[in-house]
Amino acid sequence: MSDDHSHPDLKHHVPLSERAKRAIAIHRLLVAKGIIGPAEVESVIDQVRTRSPADGAKVVARAWTDPAYKGRLLSDSRSAVLELGYRLSRDADLAVVENTAGVHHLVVCTLCSCYPTALLGPPPDWYKSFAYRQRAVVEPRAVLREFGTELDECARVRVVDSTADLRYLVLPRRPGGTDGMSEVELAGLVTRDSMVGVGEAKTP
């Protein structure tokens, strides 16, 4: 292991896999040839760090408090999130699906890892795991139980499979006992898991 601490790619001295080395190599070549700028990747890394489930939570809290907004969010999700300043990538559309007493939605991407990163940040490891991708579509209730979510027997579970062209966000049910709470307080109850559908919003 080298003592060179100057390279930003390698703060952690873990042995790199062949694919990791090749990725670093590709980046260096692209910069050396002037195909991409020297600071472009760093700037995207910083942008990615600014996105988190707190963004999706603001959208959900607005929908809980403003019925007209909720209508727009469900019918034209892209424009509705843009109203709050969230710009989605041009090649992937967004659909927001509403959980009710009768229907609970669970989001998966069986083919890979498609996820509304503009509103939730990068997907968690389990979302990308083979076990989740394989099981969510065949035994969603068992999967939900592993996340500690026990649904009413009568509730229907609807599993939605994201693709590169269409990503899903769950609008969780507004918990009881939240009358009179502000939008900011409500947003604090909205978890990442509730917007993927493996959980429900927290109760105050």
Next chain:
Amino acid sequence: MPSVHDRGGMPTTEPIDRSSHEWADWEHLVNALVGVLRRRDLLNVDELRRGIEAMSPPEYEASTYYERWSASIETILVEKGILSADEIAEAAQEVDARWG
């Protein structure tokens, strides 16, 4: 039989591992590099996906998430003639010699 990436419904009794790992620096780099290449119209989401799905089933199964992205970026950039496989291999050896 479905392709290796088409995981929905493949039988398994494996529990879902809900732990998360902190991204290594090279994983941040790969994730961001895809963003940069998309912005510059050098790689789009469908190409990234196709490059991943073109991996051999054993390599797909054995690779971590961002290793699959790395493989795909390489496949697509080489296919488009933006970089050559030889220069990538050579540059990877330099990375290996310095930080491997």
